Amino acid sequence: MAIDPADDATTSPATPAGTCPVSRLGEEFNPFHGAQLQDPYPFYARARREEPVFYSPLTRMWHVTRYDDIIAVLKDPARFSSAQSVNVPLDLTPETREAMRSSYLSRSSLTNNDPPSHTQIRRMVNKAFAARQTADLEARVRAIAASLIDRFAERGAADLVSELAFPLPMRTILSVFGAPEDDLAKLKQWADDWIALVAVQLTPERQREVVGRLLESERYWTRLIEERRARPRDDLLSDLVRASQEEEPRVPLLQLINACAVMVLAGHETTTNLLGLCVYRLLSLPDQLRLVREDPANIPRAVEETLRADTSVQALMRTTMEPVEIGGVELPKGATLALTFASANHDEAYFHDAARFDLRRQDVTRHIAFGHGIHFCVGAPLARLEVRVALELLLQRLPGLRLAPDQELSYVVNPIHRGLRELKIAWDV
Template sequence: MEDPYPFYDRARREEPVFYSPALRMWYVTRYDDIVTVLKDPARFSSAGAVNVPLEYTPDTRRIIQTSFLSHSSLTNNDPPSHTNVRRLVNAAFSSIDRLDLQERVRGIANELIDGFAGDGRAEFVKQFSFPLPMRVILSLLGAPQDDVARHKQWADDWIKLLLVQMSAQQQAETTARLLESERYWLEMIERRREQPGEDLLSELVELSDASPEPIEPLQMVNTCAVLTLAGHETTTNLLGLCLRRLLGMRDLWAKIEKGGAPIPRIVEEALRADTSVHALMRTTTEAVEIGGVMVPEGEHVALLFASANHDETYFADPSRFDPARRQTKRHLAFGGGIHTCVGAPIARMETQVAMEMLARRLPGLRLTQGQEFRYLANPIHRGLNELYIEWDT
């Protein structure tokens, strides 16, 4: 994970669609092949795409089958159910302009920076890049900001339950906490129904109630949980990768400090060059050919967005960080097709605001010398475990 790009380059050249027996998964590495898959949700299903064969106790199995965990809303759903939820979520997101989101982001970022500006140094992930997107998504959903730690625990619990083999005891503890999160969201949804606030969840509940096909309660819980999950770690990782990259380019950072740099272009290039969602999965619903390779029915297929974003067919000299390159937005960092990231405008804005404010408020910001950059051991998300920074006080 430290530098997977040479491996991706080789895969694109030598075996652009390959099978990994260790991960029991097909990998698609070229830009065009990935776009073809994204445009074909009928043959490449998103339902159950993150299901790994694990041993569950009878109690865990029962809880999974009867709780919000058995429901699909966005990421792991297919049409027509996905179409309905996505239509309502899109409509709710279109109200964002009214919610003064940029002001909220600035407010939260300022508060976080106030907390450490006088120290002259910080661990960026813990003190800024994790809490910022988490607090932004909670604020959007109208959930209390003090609940950050609980949501982090619930997000970790959900991922672990899906991907990690746990003991019976661990499963019991994890599912108990996930049922608590279900009650939390059910109560929150009811409160928004009775007393709508200036938030996305209030909009979504209202739109759903008025729809001929409303989102049912546990599917609504699943939607809230997916938004919280998809809305934080993705952006946390981009913020860390982007800051590390920019602090390594002193001339560019100096320009940003002086307010003379094209920040939207820089963030777009960071999304391309340092893609934070490296891969996402699909399952084939029939035998299907991808890039000349026959993939049987029922197989897991991973789309390596990070590799597509370094495909030299579309991005000349792909390892060069060049905010001036043409068609910066052509990257696939936010996926494509019916599952295209619903939070892309928010993620872009958060990262732009963050870079601008860090440069303005922390003079002489630089990477702490001698640190080792360690990356998450995660096949989907690429990000730094921690990032130490310093500045002049």
């Protein structure tokens, strides 16, 4: 998601008081501006070589950059909690904290949760998704993608992000959920608000504004859930409500709301970024584009290589539950770790010539763009499906598809997500 920092907000928290072992590398780390925002991978390569676990005063987190260290943390949820996995350390007002404490914003769902609560929520979501047929989903995705491309196919030019990469996954997840498509704009606003609240330092005034809208979203989901309890439909929301009632103990309403909001947010945000980055990579590399043009069976490989080479979820957080040692660094209990998936997916120990985008590489499936272990992304199959179908239709429908000339790429400013704000494409009409 594109967070546009307001004049009264910054994209990162202030440096905390106290003494932390800050190295030169940690002082130089700034993924929010300049060269590191445009291309963070050379810095990550340097970190893996020089200081694979470093502390950043800018983010107030320890950044873990090597594949093996990240996998070790992901395999050990007892010592590394996921409860704050999407929360960047921020300064929130007492009023904001109190409002969050009494709402669904304080409840755990899939990403920011630990067993045994995570086990129950994961079981509920898996059961609900199992009721959705894969063939039906593909037909639905294909119809939505085709209708979106119809809107601009005759123009010869478009912004891929705003005209396809965003509306395709957003309309798909709303269709699967059974939420009215007319609600798309406000659901997107609520998703942006939630990410801003946990990942961007907002002024007290902006915090009040954002929290107010998020409390409105709680009332929205409460109404939809109550409707499905009274009159179930053939949609994912009805499946979730039914699965929540079958759990023992039953899943509380606020936790169910949290799960719904998280799934809508995650169901479009990362896929939007993945599709934009994938198209950009292919159109920037004629030899790779030729591979998918000549053989559409290579399209899934293009999706996987984009997930590896330009990971749309750059990092997620963990909290140490006891003193630990990672990569030769001793860390205290309560330390916040940023598991940098984007760096792990370029680790030379696992990916040969990792900086090169190559559909023919044999090691691509080892990437951890969707996580690993108990928190592996439940929406991964849907994201892969959406991007594959979109690429198929773009290449079929838009002859001579290419990047529009004279454009300067701008990336979203966000400590968790990576994506393009816009991507101008052109083709022969």
